[in-house]
Amino acid sequence: MKGVLLVNLGSPESPEPKDVKPYLDEFLMDKYVIDVPYLLRAFLVRGIILRKRPENSSNAYKRIWTDEGSPLIVISKKMHEKVKGRVDLPVALAMRYGKPSMMSGLQELADKGVTEVMLFPLYPQHAMASTTTILVLAEELRKKHFPQMTFTIVPAFYNKKDYIQNLADSIKKHLEGFEYDQLLFSYHGIPERHIRKTDVTKSHCKIDGSCCNTPSPAHEFCYRHQCYETTRQVVEILGLPKEKYSQTFQSRLAGDKWLEPYTDVEINKMPEKGIKNLAVVTPAFVADCLETLEEIAMEANHQFKEHGGENFKFIPCLNDDEDWMDTIAKWINDWAKN
The missing domain is CATH 3.40.50.1400 (Rossmann fold)
Known part of the structure; x- marks a missing residue:
């Protein structure tokens, strides 16, 4: 059974x-x-x-x-x-x-x-x-x-057509009526060493800006590649130009180097770059939690406005969307x- x-x-x-x-x-x-x-x-x-x-x-x-x-x-x-x-x-x-x-x-x-x-x-x-x-x-x-x-085992579904469509539809729905300057895809961060440890080839992952875009068996377990691929496919469906979106990593701990760029650092820089209206989505999670509700919807919202931002839109996770x-x-x- x-x-x-x-x-x-x-x-x-x-x-x-x-x-x-x-x-x-x-x-x-x-x-x-x-x-x-x-x-x-x-x-x-x-x-x-x-x-x-x-x-x-x-x-x-x-x-x-x-x-x-x-x-x-x-x-x-x-x-x-x-x-x-x-x-x-x-x-x-x-x-x-x-x-x-x-x-x-x-x-x-x-x-x-x-x-x-x-x-x-x-x-x-x-x-x-x-x-x-x-x-x-x-x-x-x-x-x-x-x-x-x-x-x-259900493998990572970061690039499955149904999931990508659900995510794109949810983003589009929550952005209705919100005139945003930038849509930020904020993923949970992990130490860079985790990327290298999960590299089944033991040589592909350099975290140098090119390896995630170069086909490799390593991508089956590469968190960084999978995050960028989720963003790429969603952006393609939404038809967003490059200047309208960006990607960062949140929730880092002190110590070893974590995946960059960092969400909090980048959000604080945005107002001085002319980004006054910001929307943020967190596609590493399917259910809202401490990292999305407190860290993004509350803290990132506050910091963005403290640094000169005007309007902040938190896009919920898919949660129990029908x-x-x-x-x-x-x-x-x-x-x-x-």
Whole structure:
């Protein structure tokens, strides 16, 4: 029997420091997120980062928390319900960190007699710190608890026609009536070393401005290439000239070099370049979360206007958009027929 496990990032159970701290510990201690030896990772995370970060993150979460709970969890549950209503096989929801756990999601499917699982990471682009860690944990759980199961992995869908059309349509809809000078595609950042680590050729990724445009097997797992390709295809559908859009990377941490250009730095420069009306979309996410709602819709908005910007338009993620839900259901139904 076939079934589906939708997997998103996760969220603390509440915005209070007591719940934010264990969530951050689970997240940051993941060797695919902070990819250094365990003892060094433990020193950095538990000896340094978790001393102040939970309080700061708690304040950020409190700014976006709703009466229903964490926006990421609330939206993911809405997506889950809508997808379930569109397909004829069991669909479970899980988070890589926090609850509902991947263990509980797989158990839910197993209890319904599912032996063939479509493992569906809800990330358009492939990255170590998102997709890889989901796949690794899923396989560990399968071997230990569900040896009768087999997995079919949904690959990064950054360039799938249906997804690109959904994204372009959503952008167009939210830009209606907004006279913008620039549309910014802001993707979640990752350390440059992650790009090199996921290079299956071990030689292609130079991050030099040309490698992402040069065909290579490395592109199957190259987050940077996939981000630029998503932008390229959406821009093509929207018919935007080069001067009307740009691309950046957000959410960097101090330390090693992360993918550039940086969202906050570029946004702060825009008003002096004559960009007074800015629209921002965040295509690395399919559900709005801390990084989109607090970092972009609130903080980037504030900084843009502090530096002389006039109008800021935040374009929501696809979330539980009906056309997007139809697309996910179509992918599932196509797989179910095989």
